[in-house]
């Protein structure tokens with residue numbers, strides 16, 4: 001079964017994809033939105049995308065792609081992230097990496113390499129490629145990318161020793177599952193009044209469902225209008241979830257509620 005993830009080879013997404021797919025079935029592309037869109041169009045069976053980091057927070061491009069393109073979420077993979085600084089020598093001028101990786105190392109880089117210019121590229125592995133080609137470029141990525149002529153100049157350069165990223169495995173809507181310990185939802189109330197968010201979340205509290213994440217993203221319709229990404233620790237198969245969603249749908253009847261599906265979670269190292 002083909003699995004599409006963020007490439008080239010050597011990204012953290014690639015490592016997460018290995019947890020759910022055979023290595024030879026993994027394909028790469030350089031855009032998270034592109035992965036979600038390709039899965040929505042059923043041009044590939046699975047996609048693996050980063051969705052949230054413990055230091056930097058949401059991967060907003062992923063959340064917005066979930067609103068834009070209709071997919072199902074079928075699994076969660078959580079992995080610790082330990083960044084290394086890789087370069088041909090100490091004399092580099094530029095540090096190239098994915099924006100999330102640069103942000104996760106911001107303080108360490110400012111303190112130790114204040115002169116270096118930071119360059120955001122499409123993935124950590126793309127930064128590694130830049131460093132391979134150009135001795136004035138260093139990259140931030142997984143230590144396994146330290147292959148000749150690159151050396152590991154520093155390890156564990158993330159601002160906090162505890163740095164974990166959640167990846168979601170996405171599939172075409174037809175594969176949406178109701179079984180699983182967690183569920184992702186998107187709620188667009190298309191309304192604005194005092195207490196709206198409180199009312200939307202209240203049915204979950206009443207059903208004793210733990211909210212594991214709530215994130216607001218601009219709807220793009222008008223300033224101050226939001227889409228809410230809600231994750232809960234309950235499955236769609238459960239009566240309490242069905243009841244809570246019935247009430248939430250009533251409150252959001254001017255907008256919409258999308259069930260992305262229920263799934264189990266797995267931690268890899």
Ligand SMILES: O=C(O)C(=O)Cc1ccccc1
Nearest residue numbers: 011012013098100101123124
């Ligand atoms: O660029 C990568 O390697 C990715 O998979 C995105 C990413 C970047 C930094 C931390 C986790 C995921």
